[in-house]
Amino acid sequence: MNDKKIAFIYCVNNRDLYEESVRYVKSLHVPDGYEIEFIAIEGAQSITSGYNQAMKQTDAKYKVYLHQDVYINNKNFISDIMNIFKQDTQIGLIGMIGAKVIPTNGIWWESNNKYGKVYDSHTGRMGLLSFKEIRNSFESVQAVDGLMMITQYDIKWREDIFNGWHFYDISQSVEFLKKGYKVVIPRQQEPWCTHDCGVVNIKNGYEHYRKNFLEEYSGFLFPLVSILIPTYNRPSMLMEALESALKQTYKNIEIIICDDSTNEETRLMIDFLLEKQRVKNVKYIKNKKKLGKRTGLENAQKCFELANGEFINFLLDDDKFTPDKISKMVNYYLQFDNISLVTSYRQTINEKGELLNPIRSTEKLFEKDSFIDGKELGRYILFNMLNVIGEFTTVLFRKKDITGPLGNYLGRQYAPLSDVSTWLHLLDKGQAVYIAEPLSYFRLHVGQNAHDIINIINGAVEWYKLINDSYHQTDYISDLSDFREILTSWLEQNIHITKKIQKLLLDKEFAMLNNIIINQFYDCLEDCIKSIKGIS
Structure with a gap:
């Protein structure tokens, strides 16, 4: 490879645009000892095939892949890119604009953290397209736009997958990342180029x-999510739940059914489906013996322990997901810091x-996405004694953030309120x-267990314990009057439960079988009355 040579590579279907772009390149300052060449591929079936063809035609170490409607304004463009490459030999690819993190839908410009600037006409009118300012000489990113991509190493463009005119650019960005190279965007006082592309x-x-x-790339870019389905004697509803999990647009998932x-x-149903x-x-996994009691928490815990994912989302066997659920929730974790859980509005449905x-608990909290x-x-x-976050189906969370058994909060194990206690923990x-x-x-x-009277009594006991423990051991409730x-x-x-x-x-049989939980409820009742009088 000739390390004193820079090739400017185009896929051309409009000679006037191409020749105008070349005139801009010829006006650039070429450092002493360097030479430039132009390679125009006409009639290419795709961007990737054209670029691969051009790659084979030159011995230039440095290659500038640019659209025919890109005009380089920065007269010191060549020396500037050389300085960036010399700063770090791991820099493989330079772009003008791009995303720090690729969103889970693959659309780089929907990222929350974008960098770079360019004069651009994608709206139909030429103007400055500018994102976050870069403080150092460059910013490492996951993807750059294909308007101009500069390399110092050759990696084959994926024409086996991207044989058209879209996603070749972020594909190539990821290919560089997979090889261990950095993809960067330089700091630009003024945009280095103009892209007269028109509406895309x-x-x-x-x-x-x-x-x-x-x-192709979800497994490399995005964290593994475990969708956990504990099930008990609901094969028809389970099938609906499982199908909704299999239809997720987020690809890096595992589904575990206990x-x-x-x-x-x-x-038999699952075996037939999988085959x-x-x-x-x-x-x-078919449990050798029944694990669950009233709430099935033991079965859910088994699912949790088997999970390999960085993130967890339960799917109770009578619920369902929308296709974009996991993708939209994971994206918040990727784009923002300090998130402990992601939930959403959930739509209630009947048995059919x-x-x-x-x-009351499922009414919409906000009209738009909110932190x-x-x-x-x-x-x-706690103030409303209402699970507005949702059941286990609703929430995506990090597995590592659960430091004990599911439903364990402040050293106490919860069952009917295992979801609420888990959310308070998070x-x-x-x-x-x-x-x-x-x-x-x-x-x-x-x-549902919610209709079971013992579950209702147990739920009342657990709300009381949550309130007491939160007051005495956390700052969720810190004021005595509250x-x-x-x-x-x-x-x-x-x-009214009394x-x-x-x-x-x-x-008598009911009384004997449920004596413990009934006594606990009366103990809570007595303690509550005593505490209220004591505070007064």
Whole structure:
């Protein structure tokens, strides 16, 4: 390779544009001892095939791949790029604009952190397109735009996948990253070039190549997400849940199903599905003996322990995901810092899958995507005794942020409120994101534990314990008057349960089997009344 030579490479279908661009290049200052050459590939079937063809035609170490409608304004362009390459031999690719982190949908310009600047006419009018300023001589990124891409090492362009006019640029950016090279954008006082592209055409295969990009690179770019499905005797609903997991647009996932069923229906259904569809990312485990009690938390815990993903999203077997759920939630973690959980509005449905009106806990919190301080959201949950974050299906969180068993909070194990206690544990670590669109479906039906009277009693006991422990061991509830207000609210909401218990106690067998939890409820009731009087 000739390290004193720079090749300017074009795919050309308009000679006038090309010759104008060449005139700009010929006006650049060429450092002593260096030479430049021009390679124009006409009639290329794709950008990648044209660039690969040009790569073979030159011995130049440095190559500037640019569109025919790009005009370089910076007279010291050549010496400036040489200085950047000399600063770090690991820099393989330089671009003018790009994204620090590629979003999970693959569209680089939708990144929250973009850098660089260029004079550009993509809106139909020429103007300055400028993103975040670069403080040092360059900024490392994951993707640069294909308007101009400068290399000092040769890596073959992926014409096997991108045989059109889209996603070749961020594909090549990732290929450099995979080889261990850096992709950077230089600091520019003024834009180094003008891109007179006009309105971009995204109808000629754009969506096809976007999907190709995600299929090819998701495993390299994006963290593994474990979708965990604990199931128990609901094969038909489970099938709907599983299908919604398999339809995720986010590609780097594993699906783990732990089956606590008392029969073989679910196993036979899953075996048939996996054999028929040849799905590779689903792991199915039939428990040798039933793990779950009332809430199935033990089965969920088994799923959690088997998970390999950096991120976890449960999918309860009677719920469903929307196709973009995981993609949209993971993207917040990639683009922003200090997030402890991501949740969303969830749409209630009935047993047939028909849409229902919201219930009190599922009413929309915000009309647009919002960041909420974790402590503030935790206080809201406790003050209202309402799980506004959602069931386990609703939330995406980091596995490492759960430091004990699921549902363990301040050293106490919770069952009906295992989700709420888990959220309080996470909210103490950072802020929450609430996505305003429905990304999951919460099914309301007669088979849920929420309709079980013992579960209701147990839930009341657990809310009381959450409130007490939070007041004495955290700053979710720090004011004594607030504590009294919440206790009064708990008492008003749960005093009616005593009438139901009195009726149930007429059944001696029921009383004997549930004596412990009933006594716990009365203990909480007595303690609550005593605490309220003591505060007064």
